Amino acid sequence: MQICVFTCSRSEYSLLFPIMKEIEKSESLSLQLAITGTHLLPEFGMSKNIIQENGFNIDLEIQVPQYEDTLEFQTEVASSVLKKLGENLKKFKTDILLVLGDRYEVLPAVYAAFLLNIPIAHIHGGDLSGNIDNSIRFAISRLSHIHFCATELSANRLRKIGEEEWRIYVVGSPSIDNVKNVPMEENKIRKKYGIPLDKEFLLVVLHPETGGEAKPQENFVKIALDAIKELKQETVFIYPNYDYGSSQITNEIKKLEKVEWFHILKNVPHTDYINLLRSCFLLVGNSSSGIIEASAIKKPVINLGNRQDGRERAGNVIDLPFDKDIIVKTIKKLQKDKNSYLKYTNTKNIYGKGNSAQKIVKILESIKVNQKLLKKHIIL
Template sequence: MLRIVSENFEVKTLKKIKVMSVIGTRPEGIKMIPLVKALKNDSAFESIFVNTGQHKEQLDQVLELFSVEPDYNLNIMERKPKLEEILAVILVELSKILDKEKPDIVLVHGDTATTLAGAQAAFFRQIPVGHIEAGLRTFDRYSPFPEEMNRQVVGKYTTLHFAATETNKSNLLAELVNEKDIFVVGNTVIDALFDVTSKKLDIPLEIKSIIENPYHTILLTTHRRENLEELNDVYSAVNHLIKEYNDIQFVFPIHKNPAVRKKVYASLSKDPRVHLLEPLDYYVFSQLMNSSYFIITDSGGIQEEAPALKKPVLVARKSTERTEGIEAGTLKLVGTNTETIINESIKLLEQPSYYQSFSRNRNPYGDGKTSEKIVSIIKNYFSS
């Protein structure tokens, strides 16, 4: 409880705002932890942090890096559930926590099973939902799958829509969301990126030797379900480029998805300049991203982070919900077509003016103060 003394010396007692943040995957952790920390550091809030454990090992690394511990840890993946079972288990377990804690608002992020179940559990109890990174849309229900439909459904449950960009706001307005409920705040991933790149921690010798060698590093990541059948086309482009250019290297932290790993090991060149790595913790990955020459990815988060580091990004997807990055010139949509990826990579390697056209553009995803803005908006919402 807060005790406030007014000008006429009357004592007023204000109840703290109880906020429950629900996180389950590594990307959610990276993007939500700056906000969780901001809430914990503000005396107006009582902050409850729930980790569903959807990405247990990977998320635990992120929590350790940022020195944050959850109040509840569900460890749902110990049961090895299917996608529909993940939703059901999180919904049931979160409902128990909501009944116990009775938060004033529940915060969810993005488009995962944890996000959908968290928003639905709160809605069933008529608890307001705050959706971080609201309004992302491809308008293709199967791309990305199932994330696109998850985020659209969560939007229907949401009370406060925290959109990263004006484009995201426009998407929400087109779906008849009331404008007064939409707040353009930037993306919390930039808060996390600026925080972690300012740290001075040890890097494994294997990664350090890659970062410090004389080659141009091309960072590669692929994991999208909808791309699985076409990953060989992406890897064919990598094989061609590594053969044609002696001054480059590819660094590929491989996703845990067995289907992705099978294709990687079967398709990619065994050239010593193609470095296949296990998934990296966020600090090491951010250092690798910062040292790269450019990036080829189907990841959503990297499309937001890399422009803050002035790194060109070739997006290996047919469509992207980060359209403002395309419009700003920080991203280039190349799909999974072998020839397109090769041609765009050659332009980045051989045309300095083309390369610089990416890096001199403004990052449309924020200034590193998004968490502060969200905290202020939640305060105003409850004070009014």
Template sequence: MVTASRSERGLLEPVIKRIEKHPELAYSLLEIKPDWGMSFIFDCVSIWLDREKPDIVLIPCDRKEQVPVALVCLSKNVPIAHFYSGSSIGGNIQDEIYGMIIALCSHIHLCHDEGAAEILRKIGIEDWRIKVVGSTAFDDVILDYSLVPDEPFDLVLINPDTVSKERTERDIEEALGRLWRRSVIIGPNEDKNREIILKKIEEFIRKGKVVCDFYESVSRGQFLALLKKCEHFITNSSSAFYEAPYFSTPCILIGERNKFRKVPPKIVTGASDRIVEILASIKIDEKLLRKRLII
């Protein structure tokens, strides 16, 4: 399996734990670093596949770093299981495209809900390849309340708009402009333009108009505890759609980054067990490898 961000690693952790306990499964993990260029990723993945010789590669989500992973796997005839397949529609336009490229290269599609599965059917993915498994976001997570303030607070998480520096600046300014009470601010992901967000946060905290706790990164247990306890979640992150509804946390959506993403009608947990069961039972044969689109 391959990860390229803190969020992907968090989603895969419960799957990894179950694979470690499974008598018929083993795994190798490749962690792509934010500063790796695309051509370097191509080379690293190719070497990694030649060395490890996996039966199948598990790729999560829709990050651009996963596109060369999918293309190398496809070119080497290594089957791909795509987790959160079909979920990128409605998000950042680049994420939509990256997610669809990964999906088109993949052989098994592990969807978080029926809406994502239907999107894949519409682009021609054969129905037998599509498995609705739910979400791993809450599997095995123990909420860690160590960072939760002892008074009402708002939670802020703004990630970069990779298309536009100007929109990134507007997003963080709008989010910070909404703060009037105690607030917890979490640093952005590693995407392009993150330095704009960090600079604006530093300037805002220095002014001292609002009491703020800033954490460049938090554990998944800490994040979910903050998300559960906050008064409002002010964000442009997809967490507003895939985690916040689980706690019925009110969200204030910022900017265009996930403007058209739809909230799942129900968050189904326990996907880790279903994913491991599917991985253990997949038959690697010509039928699996010979992809075709039903248009």
């Protein structure tokens, strides 16, 4: 059976990686791979190179227009995905399209498969977050035929909107597979990225804070960076995704390019990211990795703003507003008060045991592509 995996960003690819490896091991499944988005944009690190270094053959590259930080750019990307993937899925004789999460590029990919009567399997459906992507995630779930949920609560949300029970599987998050499978290499990772061996460092990951307004909040990144500058702490800053508003982030961090203690990374393989997360003193930002991967690593996280509102979290997360004084005060307290810091390391992972990829592939191997699978009934 031909499984086409669609990926459009480095963060989403990192979760798909262990599943793709398991598909390649399967005797009854064959992997097809379609990529787009930041994988093909040099200004965001061209993560296509990482995919190829990981040994995967890319069957389809859906080119995107010259990057512009506008809403219109997103519609152009979505249009390209719908057209190009739609042209190729039938040629590939794809049996199932496998997608993950809530990226806006994923929705047109799913719609293309839906119109071609190709079943869709969706990973991380039923989750909640605090940005506009919630609507996209649930639209994807409504069009999908198989749901691989990370938690029971996410599965219950899909049941409440009428998805049939037999389509829903609770498998945990493949993020935890990466945590489990990547060996600890702190000294190696510090040397690779020029981080002093004898200094604690902050890991910062900030994405646009979009809640559906016409313009993303313009000063949130300046507030966060002003806090970091006041601390003068060794800091690793990873480039954001290319959502609307990302240029506000990249423009601000470029101002710190020549600061000796500030390290800017455009693109990081998921294996390196896991080790940066393990090695850092603290993760600061609004990335879902602070909620999911960091909980498995037992790493304290300062989660800023509203982007992750509603997402299930463990006891490692400290939710703060974008307020410079509060951010600085909290980080200084964690640095000075060991007991306060340790309190946030005593946490329980709620996203699975690190075997999600095996579960997903085993289920895919058992799926029969027929009219029962394709014809959805909404149970209300």
